[in-house]
Amino acid sequence: MSKNKTKVLILGGGTGGVIVANLLGRKAKKQAEVTLISNQENVFYEADLPYRVFDKKSLDSQFKPVRKVVNKRVTVLNEEVISLDVENQSVSLKSGASIPYDYLVIATGAHYDYDAVPGFKESAYHFYNEEGIIELRKALNDFVENGKDGKVRNVVVGIADLPFKCPVAPLEGAFMMEHFLRRKKIRKTTNLHYLSPIGGAFSIEQANVHIEKKFKKKNINLHTFFNTETIHTDRKIIESLEGDEIEYDLLLMVPPHRGQDYLNGTPIIDESGWVNVNIKTLQNEDYPNIFAIGDAANLPVSKAGSSAHYQAIATAHNLIDVVKGKFDISQVKERYDGHATCLVMTSLTSAMFFDFNYNRAPFGLGYISNRLFYYFKKYQRFLYFYGFLSGRM
Numbered sequence: 001m002s003k004n005k006t007k008v009l010i011l012g013g014g015t016g017g018v019i020v021a022n023l024l025g026r027k028a029k030k031q032a033e034v035t036l037i038s039n040q041e042n043v044f045y046e047a048d049l050p051y052r053v054f055d056k057k058s059l060d061s062q063f064k065p066v067r068k069v070v071n072k073r074v075t076v077l078n079e080e081v082i083s084l085d086v087e088n089q090s091v092s093l094k095s096g097a098s099i100p101y102d103y104l105v106i107a108t109g110a111h112y113d114y115d116a117v118p119g120f121k122e123s124a125y126h127f128y129n130e131e132g133i134i135e136l137r138k139a140l141n142d143f144v145e146n147g148k149d150g151k152v153r154n155v156v157v158g159i160a161d162l163p164f165k166c167p168v169a170p171l172e173g174a175f176m177m178e179h180f181l182r183r184k185k186i187r188k189t190t191n192l193h194y195l196s197p198i199g200g201a202f203s204i205e206q207a208n209v210h211i212e213k214k215f216k217k218k219n220i221n222l223h224t225f226f227n228t229e230t231i232h233t234d235r236k237i238i239e240s241l242e243g244d245e246i247e248y249d250l251l252l253m254v255p256p257h258r259g260q261d262y263l264n265g266t267p268i269i270d271e272s273g274w275v276n277v278n279i280k281t282l283q284n285e286d287y288p289n290i291f292a293i294g295d296a297a298n299l300p301v302s303k304a305g306s307s308a309h310y311q312a313i314a315t316a317h318n319l320i321d322v323v324k325g326k327f328d329i330s331q332v333k334e335r336y337d338g339h340a341t342c343l344v345m346t347s348l349t350s351a352m353f354f355d356f357n358y359n360r361a362p363f364g365l366g367y368i369s370n371r372l373f374y375y376f377k378k379y380q381r382f383l384y385f386y387g388f389l390s391g392r393m
């Protein structure tokens, strides 16, 4: 380790952390000593997980070792961070080591708190990680087999709590489920319900109009202002805070999300554990040497890989300029404009494309559901591993 170099520490080897590490490793190699700490050996591609429910292929192509996708000048530690000391500028690891930093980038994402909604663990299936998909594939298989008896049944797609990763993922789940049930010839005997905690199916009004039009066309029953309170496994009923009840035979639900535990007790988080940052500089206002990006950050934008990607580029460029002495940490630029993009599956063979930022709604052509966007979504994984993660795109 060099004594003269500025110590930049990146926590989290997912989308955001890897991009920051690669940019700093390439562009500030003389000035910065870059370390990335991640508790997983692999970086996991999540954007097509809803689609993967409906095929039977192995999920091995969803991940690659962090060390293989990170610039060789970056030191990668496969360790778990257990606490952060913002005053003394260091993090403690489960192994007992303590790592100091001059600048810190928090990119440790979110964790699923399955216990936050009573009944979730016992009753709900989800596609938010590998284990969830494997269990859901089995449950779906059973549902199709049982469906051959011609009895009417309910499939419910819902959201346990806000905020959650990728606001379009449950919409995709509902659209693809609809197509899947048709393919399996049990759509006519299946009522499909979608529970939304807000006033529409999607939060951006201009896009919501198009989503809700599709819901009507595909006979997906939308229930707005449905904030899940309890899932009664014994009666197979979901109860909302607003007092509504819906019966289910198969329940797909986005798990409750929270910030990571090691941040608890630090002065930089909100009540759900998300790191407070300026929405354009991504810098904590009380501790300006700390940045947070991606799912870990408390930002008024979708928790999504695309937003983590743009935030990582903005943060890396600010840090590169700071370590090169172009400006002081108190003068970092407002480089993030809220940019996010989403390819939204609208059936098993079509998709829409939303591209938006803090001031601009998705553009019109993106609302046209088509096969081309579907192919982009299907093959985006390659672009992710061989393009986006490098920070060059």
Ligand SMILES: Cc1cc2nc3c(=O)[nH]c(=O)nc-3n(C[C@H](O)[C@H](O)[C@H](O)COP(=O)(O)OP(=O)(O)OC[C@H]3O[C@@H](n4cnc5c(N)ncnc54)[C@H](O)[C@@H]3O)c2cc1C
Pocket (backbone or CB within 6 Å): 011, 012, 013, 014, 015, 016, 017, 037, 038, 039, 040, 042, 043, 045, 046, 047, 048, 049, 050, 079, 080, 081, 082, 107, 108, 109, 110, 127, 128, 129, 165, 166, 169, 260, 262, 293, 294, 295, 296, 303, 304, 305, 306, 307, 308, 341, 342, 343
């Ligand atoms: C089903 C689903 C569908 C999605 N669809 C899309 C989509 O279509 N488009 C899109 O843009 N996004 C989508 N996303 C969201 C996207 O995958 C995430 O928003 C993105 O990965 C966030 O990146 P991140 O770097 O913030 O966090 P992550 O990629 O989650 O990385 C966090 C890293 O931090 C590590 N970590 C956590 N805690 C610790 C600790 N204590 N110590 C050390 N390391 C730690 C984790 O192991 C992980 O490696 C989807 C997500 C899901 C689940």
